[in-house]
Amino acid sequence: MHIGYRSDIDGLRFIAVGSVVLFHAGLGSMSGGFVGVDIFFVISGYLISAGLFKDAETQGISIARFYERRIKRIIPAYGAVILAALLAGLFLLLPSELTDLGKSALAATLFVANIHFWTGAGYFSGDPLSHPLLHLWSLAVEEQFYIVWPVAVLLLYRLGLARWRVPMIVATLVITLAASQLMLGYSAKTAFYMAPLRAWELLTGALLACGHWPRLKSGWIAHTIGAAALVLILVPIFTYTQATQFPGVAAIPPCLGTALAIYRDERHPSFLARLLSHKIPVFIGTISYSLYIWHWPILSFAWIARGSLPTGPALWALLALTLAVSALSWRFIEQPFRTRRQSRPPAQSRPDRTRRTLALGGAALTMLAVFTGSMVALHGLPGRLPPQAARIDSIVRAPYATRDGCVFSDRVPADAGPRCFASADHTPGAKIVLWGDSFAGQHIKTIEQQFQTAGQNVVSVIATGCSPLPGTGQYFGKGRADTRCERMNSAILDQLQNRHDIRGVIIAGRWSNLYGLQAPGGAFDPTARFLTDANHPHRSLNSSLGAMEASLDQTLTILRARNIAVALLREPPRYPQAVQPCIARALWHSLSPDRCAITTIDEDKFRGPINAIFTHLATKHPDVTIFDPAPHLCPDGQCRGFRDGILLTHDLEHLTPAGSKVALTGLALFPARHLFQ
Numbered sequence: 001m002h003i004g005y006r007s008d009i010d011g012l013r014f015i016a017v018g019s020v021v022l023f024h025a026g027l028g029s030m031s032g033g034f035v036g037v038d039i040f041f042v043i044s045g046y047l048i049s050a051g052l053f054k055d056a057e058t059q060g061i062s063i064a065r066f067y068e069r070r071i072k073r074i075i076p077a078y079g080a081v082i083l084a085a086l087l088a089g090l091f092l093l094l095p096s097e098l099t100d101l102g103k104s105a106l107a108a109t110l111f112v113a114n115i116h117f118w119t120g121a122g123y124f125s126g127d128p129l130s131h132p133l134l135h136l137w138s139l140a141v142e143e144q145f146y147i148v149w150p151v152a153v154l155l156l157y158r159l160g161l162a163r164w165r166v167p168m169i170v171a172t173l174v175i176t177l178a179a180s181q182l183m184l185g186y187s188a189k190t191a192f193y194m195a196p197l198r199a200w201e202l203l204t205g206a207l208l209a210c211g212h213w214p215r216l217k218s219g220w221i222a223h224t225i226g227a228a229a230l231v232l233i234l235v236p237i238f239t240y241t242q243a244t245q246f247p248g249v250a251a252i253p254p255c256l257g258t259a260l261a262i263y264r265d266e267r268h269p270s271f272l273a274r275l276l277s278h279k280i281p282v283f284i285g286t287i288s289y290s291l292y293i294w295h296w297p298i299l300s301f302a303w304i305a306r307g308s309l310p311t312g313p314a315l316w317a318l319l320a321l322t323l324a325v326s327a328l329s330w331r332f333i334e335q336p337f338r339t340r341r342q343s344r345p346p347a348q349s350r351p352d353r354t355r356r357t358l359a360l361g362g363a364a365l366t367m368l369a370v371f372t373g374s375m376v377a378l379h380g381l382p383g384r385l386p387p388q389a390a391r392i393d394s395i396v397r398a399p400y401a402t403r404d405g406c407v408f409s410d411r412v413p414a415d416a417g418p419r420c421f422a423s424a425d426h427t428p429g430a431k432i433v434l435w436g437d438s439f440a441g442q443h444i445k446t447i448e449q450q451f452q453t454a455g456q457n458v459v460s461v462i463a464t465g466c467s468p469l470p471g472t473g474q475y476f477g478k479g480r481a482d483t484r485c486e487r488m489n490s491a492i493l494d495q496l497q498n499r500h501d502i503r504g505v506i507i508a509g510r511w512s513n514l515y516g517l518q519a520p521g522g523a524f525d526p527t528a529r530f531l532t533d534a535n536h537p538h539r540s541l542n543s544s545l546g547a548m549e550a551s552l553d554q555t556l557t558i559l560r561a562r563n564i565a566v567a568l569l570r571e572p573p574r575y576p577q578a579v580q581p582c583i584a585r586a587l588w589h590s591l592s593p594d595r596c597a598i599t600t601i602d603e604d605k606f607r608g609p610i611n612a613i614f615t616h617l618a619t620k621h622p623d624v625t626i627f628d629p630a631p632h633l634c635p636d637g638q639c640r641g642f643r644d645g646i647l648l649t650h651d652l653e654h655l656t657p658a659g660s661k662v663a664l665t666g667l668a669l670f671p672a673r674h675l676f677q
Helices: 007-025 033-057 063-092 095-109 113-119 134-158 162-184 188-193 195-209 219-239 248-262 271-276 279-286 288-306 312-339 346-377 387-394 416-422 444-453 483-498 541-561 579-588 600-620 657-663
Strands: 405-408 431-436 457-463 473-476 502-508 529-532 565-569 625-627
Touching: 007 033, 007 219, 007 248, 007 271, 007 279, 007 288, 007 312, 033 134, 033 195, 033 219, 033 248, 063 095, 063 134, 063 288, 063 312, 063 346, 095 113, 095 134, 095 346, 095 387, 113 134, 113 188, 134 162, 134 195, 134 288, 162 188, 162 195, 162 248, 195 248, 219 248, 219 271, 248 271, 271 279, 279 288, 288 312, 387 579, 405 416, 416 457, 416 483, 431 444, 431 483, 444 457, 444 657, 457 483, 473 483, 483 541, 529 541, 541 565, 541 600, 600 625
Parallel strands: 405 457, 431 457, 431 502, 502 565, 565 625
Antiparallel strands: 473 529
16 A cells, blocks of 8 residues: 655655765765665665555555565666666677676566675676666665565564564664674675665664654754754765775664654654755656666766766766656656556456566566576677677686695685695795785796796795785775785795795785775775784874885895795786776777776876885895886886787786786896796
């Protein structure tokens, strides 16, 4: 059953969708605009629960009619967006990208997009705009909640437990909120994407819908509550950043503010209710569903086509187009399905209409699943591209593997040190150790081949995502400690100090992966870290730089004191956009591959603080080889990830095997011996 229309709730939707769209477009100072999704969750929980409670207390809950309403509300525009994205992808996406889009579209069709992006790329890796349907994770969270919630409400009333609904909702809300906060310490991605850890936000709205709340006694109380609601909503929108630990308790202010904005007394309307009921907020709020589901694919495909989002008037024009498309979607897709009436008498047509809607909705989703699955089965239709472009796009980044040593990704075992050297213990003789994160991992094959050719045994000890910086704490921008790194670095340094068969160590890391360094292209890197130690306890860029230099200085001192030769590798260039798709797209459209290059001037601006550290280390440790691959990858002041038909760089900065060979040309670990010619 529908509850009475409230224009102020459409005004709240305006705040929610406006903050999300402007945040995604990079406009204004809405650095925390992502909380708009949480505002939507509370509104949805309130409206859906109010309808369920009203049904339960009058005509009874019909699960079939509930899903009939959901299908009419969600599926038409939802399906149109997925189809439009796939059709646009045929013209704008590379085969690998179209295959990925097909996978995410299939997941969205099955309402498991949140699980799909949780298991793969999304907001927590790469550039989010490279995934045109990424935003549908939130719809999946809602629909998963609404698989359980109507049944739970039905059982509450059937079992005579309705009087316990408030304490039961409160208990579940507190438990899921606590679980969300605890999960942030282990996996921010899980806390972000998983429906059970977002349930408390929808339950906040459900709690409000229970209706057992005191009436407001005066207008000034209503205005005070309205002011508090506005502050609780707007402060996070303008002050939260992508470094905020979120959701967890940080989501309480916008959720509470939304609940307070919805809470009202018709006798005493607040200034906020009047403000939100103006025509423009109400109109935007009315089309907010279409605006939310259309805005991201439009921004995403613009980013993919250009390599970056437009700026200035071009961006405003793109947003105007988004608004127009959304209004048309609301008028010609949403409304006809939501307001359609049957000509049969209501008493006869109602059950048939429900069954028909459920059948048509199921059939539409099935056909959509078949279509999206075909994109995956056909491998993104590579025949659309010229052969060379298709070849570049088809290059797959192989996982790191080593003959002797270890490669850890998600978990570092307690016995990491002995385990990493166990296989090497069966090989007699002096050993060379390659130590680092993925920036060391990319050189495993090159270094093993070259040193083994020279009769040296190589032990590769790699923990992806963990810079080889013993004695530092490594924290993601959102605050979670990556405890793998301290464990790994401590274990490896202990082995290097106590073994007598180590002749040399090559150390490589993604040194510039620090929160606060502005990367070329301006994209936020969700894997960026803060570094801390006893003398640099603050989570800031300057503190991170100080902790890095102190760690490297101490490590080099320890190794050289044991007469171990050391080579410290600087990073390869970081490009404004991922090189492999950029090159493939340039070849597809007969453009110059140099559009994917970066100048050494821009590269030096980005690496400036890191370069200063290496300059200090070179002065303090003249007997350590500090090797820079830039002269080989940027020979004429232009860094190119594609040369002479050969791909040298996969993504923004990770090298291909061919790129590794070029980068390490001339590396000398031991004096007067160049092992990489």
